[in-house]
Amino acid sequence: MKLEQIAIYDSIEGYMEQIPVIKVKKGEFIPTRYSSREGIPNKYYIINGQIRVWNNVGCRKIWVDEIGEDWFAGDLSDVYEQFLNCESWAVEDTLLLEFNDEVFQELLNDVRFAKAFYHKMSQRVYQMYKRMLMNSMYSQKEILSSYIISKVKKDRMVCPNMNALCEFLGFSRRSLYNTLNDLIKDGILEKDDNYIYIKDREALEDQGKHVQEYML
Amino acid sequence: MDNYSIIKNTMIYEHIKDYLPVIPILELKKGEYLFRADRASDTLFYIFEGVIKVENISYNGKKLIVDIIDADNFAGPISSIHNADFQCSGVAETKSKVLVLKKSLMDELMQNDEFLVLFYQKTSKRVYMMYKNILARSLFGENEIMAHYILRHSSGGVFKYKSIYNICENLGISRRGIYNILYRFEEAGCIEKLDSGYRILDRGYLERVAEQMIKFMKNSEDEL
Numbered sequence: 160m161k162l163e164q165i166a167i168y169d170s171i172e173g174y175m176e177q178i179p180v181i182k183v184k185k186g187e188f189i190p191t192r193y194s195s196r197e198g199i200p201n202k203y204y205i206i207n208g209q210i211r212v213w214n215n216v217g218c219r220k221i222w223v224d225e226i227g228e229d230w231f232a233g234d235l236s237d238v239y240e241q242f243l244n245c246e247s248w249a250v251e252d253t254l255l256l257e258f259n260d261e262v263f264q265e266l267l268n269d270v271r272f273a274k275a276f277y278h279k280m281s282q283r284v285y286q287m288y289k290r291m292l293m294n295s296m297y298s299q300k301e302i303l304s305s306y307i308i309s310k311v312k313k314d315r316m317v318c319p320n321m322n323a324l325c326e327f328l329g330f331s332r333r334s335l336y337n338t339l340n341d342l343i344k345d346g347i348l349e350k351d352d353n354y355i356y357i358k359d360r361e362a363l364e365d366q367g368k369h370v371q372e373y374m375l
Numbered sequence: 376m377d378n379y380s381i382i383k384n385t386m387i388y389e390h391i392k393d394y395l396p397v398i399p400i401l402e403l404k405k406g407e408y409l410f411r412a413d414r415a416s417d418t419l420f421y422i423f424e425g426v427i428k429v430e431n432i433s434y435n436g437k438k439l440i441v442d443i444i445d446a447d448n449f450a451g452p453i454s455s456i457h458n459a460d461f462q463c464s465g466v467a468e469t470k471s472k473v474l475v476l477k478k479s480l481m482d483e484l485m486q487n488d489e490f491l492v493l494f495y496q497k498t499s500k501r502v503y504m505m506y507k508n509i510l511a512r513s514l515f516g517e518n519e520i521m522a523h524y525i526l527r528h529s530s531g532g533v534f535k536y537k538s539i540y541n542i543c544e545n546l547g548i549s550r551r552g553i554y555n556i557l558y559r560f561e562e563a564g565c566i567e568k569l570d571s572g573y574r575i576l577d578r579g580y581l582e583r584v585a586e587q588m589i590k591f592m593k594n595s596e597d598e599l
Contacts, residue, residue: 216514216587223510239503243510244591270488277495284502285457291509292441292461295547296433329513369434373462 160207160228162256166279167204170272177262180206183249189233202263203233208253212245213326222327224287225250231279233258238267238280289374294329297370299338302328305367305374307348307355314357318350342366378472381423385447386497390490391421391474399475403467410451412462417478419451425471429463440544442505443468451476453498507592515588517548521556522585523592525566525575535572 162168162180171178183189189203189210203210210232212223223245226232232255236243258266266272294302306328310316325335339355342348347363349356357363378400382388391398401420403409409427410416420427427450429442441463444450450473454461476484484490512520524546525534536542543550557573560566565577575581582589 214510214514216591219514221510221513236503236507239500241503241507242593243507270492273492274488274495277492277499281457281495281499281502282459284499284506285454285459285461288502288506288509289454289459289461291506291513292431292439294513295439295509296431296437373433 162206165204165206165229165256167272167275170266170269170275171256174262174266177259179257181255181257183208183253183255185249185251185253187249189247189249189255201233202231202235202258202260204256204258205230205232206254206256208255209250210247210253211250212247214243214245220326221329224283226283230283231276235280238276293370293373297373299328299330299334300341301366301370303330303335303338304342304347304363305370307357308364308367308371311355311357314360315354318353318355378423381446381472382474385421385423386493387421387447387474390484390487390493394480398480401473401475403471403473405467405469407467409465409467409471409473411464413464416452417455419449419453419476419481420465420473421476422446422448422450422471422473425473426468427465427471427473428468429461429465431461431463438544439547442501444501448501449494449498457498511588511591512547514591517546517552518556518559519585519588520546520548521553522560522581523588525560525573526578526581526585526589529575532575532578533569533572534566534575 205226205228207228209225209227211225212232214221214223223243232247236245267276306324307316310319321332321335324330325332328335330338339348339350342363343350345359345362347357347359347366349358379395382395401409403425409420410418412431422444424446426446427444428440429444429450431439431441433439441461444465450465452460452463454463485494515523524542528534528536539550539553542548542553546553548556557566560581561568561573563577563580565575565580566573567576
């Protein structure tokens with residue numbers, strides 16, 4: 160995406176000298192690299208690329224969001240006085256606009272920018288919250304079934320990285336293996352070292368249907 | 376105080392004052408439904424008195440509190456506007472009064488950028504808050520959550536609560552789970568059962584159990 164095409168361009172055009180464009184390489188953590196400037200939290204806008212956001216407390220890690228181009232990123236929860244203290248890293252090479260707090264506050268006073276910011280943040284946080292509601296309302300068997308249905312191609316899927324899947328689904332490692340084994344015992348799935356095979360698609364769809372309907 | 380005086384003090388007043396004669400007011404008794412998940416509607420509400428509890432009941436009867444909204448806030452199927460229909464119902468937690476904002480009026484109000492910012496700011500702020508609460512439930516164990524809840528709901532060294540059912544609803548912990556944790560805390564000598572509530576005998580113990588969660592929930596980055 161070109162800089163001039165992003166949704167907030169009109170409202171930031173006059174500030175471009177104070178808003179550097181920075182490049183983050185795939186796999187690089189954003190806060191580690193950029194929030195060290197006297198501890199001032201930074202906010203970003205993604206021009207190109209993809210960012211994954213996590214929340215860490217001790218050894219517990221929760222997948223919060225994954226955001227792509229034309230979205231805000233960075234320390235945004237402080238605008239809402241919630242301080243989620245998330246970490247983000249680039250899923251692919253990513254081009255960002257970097258705002259310091261002073262510029263960001265000034266921009267928020269411009270109704271055009273504020274409209275875009277709160278609208279985009281609303282869209283995002285409602286989706287994030289809905290995902291957490293889903294995790295609280297449905298069983299792990301239903302959630303895993305729904306996930307497999309959404310990922311599978313031709314009745315099989317490449318075995319995902321189990322750690323990443325645990326974090327994405329919000330399961331413990333033990334719960335993930337237990338749930339997967341339950342589905343195997345029920346005759347719905349089979350698994351080898353490389354693939355997960357669907358043996359009973361109807362039963363799998365039945366297990367995952369409420370989650371799928373809810374997340375539509 | 377009459378309705379008009381209360382409405383005049385709300386954040387929405389400046390935007391709706393010209394429409395007030397045509398905006399219906401709805402009064403709800405405690406327990407009455409304001410909106411229901413199974414009845415599609417695009418009407419929104421603005422609470423100017425009372426509290427509305429927003430809940431989701433899944434197909435298997437599992438109930439989850441999604442939000443508890445007090446006065447000077449929007450209510451209704453707002454999540455649909457954000458393409459994330461939560462499929463929730465709203466019920467009056469106390470006697471409540473709301474302004475009924477029909478779609479045609481909302482469409483007109485949304486033409487105003489300042490109203491739009493107010494709407495998105497208020498609604499996303501609430502969801503951010505609720506998101507943080509539900510995130511905490513995923514990040515922390517039931518002991519930590521309960522210890523944090525006791526500390527937050529205690530005054531004068533006594534933890535008082537409406538009912539165990541109410542704690543279950545708010546924390547998403549089963550009734551048995553709550554009783555087990557309270558029993559363990561009693562065994563550890565940090566709380567003592569009273570006729571109504573619990574006396575806190577060892578606040579330091581509860582603070583140690585809830586330490587990580589207290590840090591997480593504090594709304595100051597310096598304190599994190």
